[in-house]
Amino acid sequence: MSTIIYPSPIFGPVHSRRLGISLGINLLPADGKVCSFDCIYCECGFNEDHRPTLPMPTRQEVIEKLEAKLQQMVTDGQLPDVLTFAGNGEPTCHPHFAEIIDDVIRLRNQYCPQAKVSVLSNSTMIHRQQVHDALMKVDNNILKLDTVDPLYINKVDHPNGTYDVAQIIDRLKAFNGHVIIQTMFMRGQCQGESVDNTGEEYVAPWLEAVKAIKPQQVMIYTIDRETPAQGLEKATHEQLDTIRDRVIATGIPCTASY
Template identity: 30%
Template sequence: MSVEHPGLIFGPVRSGRLGASLGLDLLSAKICSFDCLYCEVGATRALTTKRKPYVPADKLLGELAYWLFHDHPEFEVVTLGGMGEPTLNSDMGRIIEGVRELVPGVPVAVLTNSSLVSDPQVRAELCQADILLPSMDALVPLEFNAVNRPAGGVSMVDIRRGLLQLRQEFTGRMYLEVLVLAGVNDSEENLERLAAFCAELGPDRVDVTTMTRPGAYPQALPAPPATLEHFRQRLCPLTASQVEVPEKARHFAPGLDNSTGDGLHTMSMRVLDSLARRPQTLSGLASALGLPEEPLRNLLDELLRRGLVQATELQGDIFYFCGRN
């Protein structure tokens, strides 16, 4: 059983921000223009700003077509993301077009760290989506470099300008994410600069978050609730009512057949595939995969025993993961 190359289609997973989201991985490996302290995928192996068809459109769309043909869980949105920065994939525009043909009527969302938005071609491709979820964690240069650890040539000032330009060009919904780490990008100066930026940008929503899973580097620590509340009050005074509380997880996956070896194998593969993407608690994994906790707990114990999965503790919660460096 290998987890080196998880499939390109993952989920659907329950996302607090989007609902039931079917994920597409546009990188297939940890390729990113940032090496964020908090990255739940692990340290960036290939730090780059070079756009390439890391996963060619034909390959990804072929996998999606196969998945749609063989599997029919419900989902509400298709989200382009993956193990790195999706805008690095130069086939992104073709992928969005292809998704629209394969699943007409389902909104397409793109997660982005915003690093390439100063490129007009990237903005044109992003404008094909329905929902954009760009990140902007810091507008103080020292804090930006400390939290996002960008590739050479990435400019915080260009990102700020590019996002404002994108807001003018994009007609869909934009949800800005600000992730705050304790002692890294939680200064009052950063908050004031972000507040001025949000006022100028006018996103449909601002999501202030912190890490909820183990990050790539040990110095990454979650911001305490009081800091998050302080940032929320300032950045998104309306957000308290706008924040989407995840609904009780629905059963998105086909029924678990635990009585056969095939059923167990399928479940193992889904668990390993999901954990290769990000560390998760037992309850988080159960909710994301739509599986009951008890058999999942037994399976995780078995995978731990075989060394296929590892576990770590963060603030009293046990997180399971695999395939991280």
Template identity: 55%
Template structure:
């Protein structure tokens, strides 16, 4: 079982397949996982296996940890491409997410003004005005959509809200007016008796129609890279990912493929 948890508020820098040299920020408990999805491919494992009673880090501690790290990196003349909010679950769950984004923008402008700020999010909390407004301020709001079909999302991403639907999510994403990055995990395998393959023609065609409708400025296409909590999942070959990416490019949208 995968148990990759981030035990610091600020970690790295690490090399990201999709983002380059990335300094990570974890707004969630250091000893467990907190997420509104329970994806079967999550490197942090299943929610049920990593419950925590630890409090969320305070805004002031997050700001102090980030400033300390940025000061150190600048003294070392270290290269940095991006500051990425990811960590042990969904970063927008933090009640002070919007304020933390403001702090991060301030510190970025002070120490590394050319570095981008990215947020990896499942998009479930965009109904909160402060979350939506904060994500509009960052350079790279990277929002997830792994299938055009509710049934597939229920198997792969397992959102904890019974009200979740792809159509509602698409409407929320459209509010960015194209100024966001869509990320989609493609995978194959089996989980709890369900066959999984969101690379079939039915899946890809329906997904492409939603991509056309949302018109993001970029689409990140990727597959499994690390150990997953279930052993019956398979990577999608790079050539298959490139074929999907080519169809996205035909819509006039930039793609980023990570095999």
């Protein structure tokens, strides 16, 4: 098993399948994982295997490191396509997430105004008004909805605490279209149970939820790196293409990453 713990607070740039040349912003500790999910497919591994000893980076540290990196990239003539909040867990867990969003937008405007600001989030903190308002300011508000089946969510995403998928969908609707839905499709088994969510019993109700949310875009993808759980398998190109085409048929743009 080979999972990834990212440097903090800035890493990359890396080439993203979905976003292009991405400069990563990791608001979580550099030596471990902090997340409100514990997904069996997470490239950072299971939470219990990567308990951090370091604190989250401060707002000042994030901005100083980001500005230094952007200055270097300007000098090198390699500007990022996107500044992406990602890394070792859930970025919206940071207590100063909203303020850091404002700081990053200011630096983006100064150094690389063509770049987009993206946030990859599991949607668990969007009930917080400050988080919602901050996400409304970014270019790519990418929020996870792997399924609408509570049993599947508990089996695969392992949310910490209460996770009410109906409430999550309502909060996704509250972005009034300023949201990109991201969904992981995969096959295989975990601990003897199927984790295949590519079948009609999962896709049809998920698609109805997507239509109700009315996002600006949908991104579907499958496993690309090592996973902490064994027995997981990639969804096929054909399965992803079929799901993508069903989304597009509703009038919502959709991309598939294999």
